[in-house]
Structures are given as structure tokens and as C-alpha cells.
Amino acid sequence: MRKILVVDDEEDVLQILEKRLNSSGYQVITAKNGREAIEKASRELPNLILLDIFLPDIDGGEVAQQLRENETTKDIPVIFLSCLFTKEDEKRGGHLRGGNFFVAKPFEFNELLDIINRSVS
Numbered sequence: 001m002r003k004i005l006v007v008d009d010e011e012d013v014l015q016i017l018e019k020r021l022n023s024s025g026y027q028v029i030t031a032k033n034g035r036e037a038i039e040k041a042s043r044e045l046p047n048l049i050l051l052d053i054f055l056p057d058i059d060g061g062e063v064a065q066q067l068r069e070n071e072t073t074k075d076i077p078v079i080f081l082s083c084l085f086t087k088e089d090e091k092r093g094g095h096l097r098g099g100n101f102f103v104a105k106p107f108e109f110n111e112l113l114d115i116i117n118r119s120v121s
Contacts, residue, residue: 001121005046007037007063008081009056017050019110024115034058038066041073043067047120050112055081077119079112081105 004026011032012031018028029044031037034055041049049067053060060080067073080102101119103112 001025001027002009002048003029003044003046003121005029005041005044005049007031007034007049007055007060009033009054010052013052013081016025019097021116024113032056033062034060035113036072037063037087038041038049038070039058041067041076045062045072049076049078050116051078053080069113077101079115079119081107081112 002025003036004021006014006021006028007030008014008017009032014032016032018030021028027042029046031040035051037051037055040060045092051060051063053078055063058066060082064078067076078101082102082105097110101115
């Protein structure tokens, strides 16, 4: 079963994504902050990481950079979830430096699921 690490400090976002992704056939691991995300990514080696940019301890950009610098996690695809981006930004490509995708919050789950499915196939 494909494994996704969902990182967000909002409990309701974690619960919704965990429920919807589980019902879509994914095993879901959650983390509420950057340190926990780095630790779980290293231990669990998910197929993909959904990563909020605004986290209480380390911002998502720094988390992604630390994951890229770690030999065991450097190739795990990251999709940023953030209100920093607009739907127009997303439609223009949805890519950031380093090959990471971003999805604007609020997001449509089916669109997010499509990006996830393409990223882990």
C-alpha cells in the first residue's frame, strides 16, 4: 500500500485528509510540526509528503530542504499545501524549485488526489 505523510498544524485538515486518503487506498501518517515530519519521513519512508508551509516550529520550506539533504528522504516527492499560492498560480504549473508541486488552500480534494496519484505512480 502506498504511504503518504500529511503535515499540517490544523487538526481538522489532518483528519479530513487522513479520512479521504485512507478511503482512496492510501496509508496515511500524520505530523503536526516540522520536527515530527522530518522524524516520521526518515522512519516511515512515505511515497509522498503533503506539507503545509506554515508550521509552528520549522516552516515547510526548511522541512523540505532538510529532507532533500538527507540521503534516505531526498527522493520523496513533496506537495506543498498553502494559502500563499492562488489557484491561478497553481494553474500556471504548480511547480516550485526542486521539482516540488504546490496546491493552493483551500483545495478541491479530487484535484489534489489527481496530483497525488500522478506523483506516486
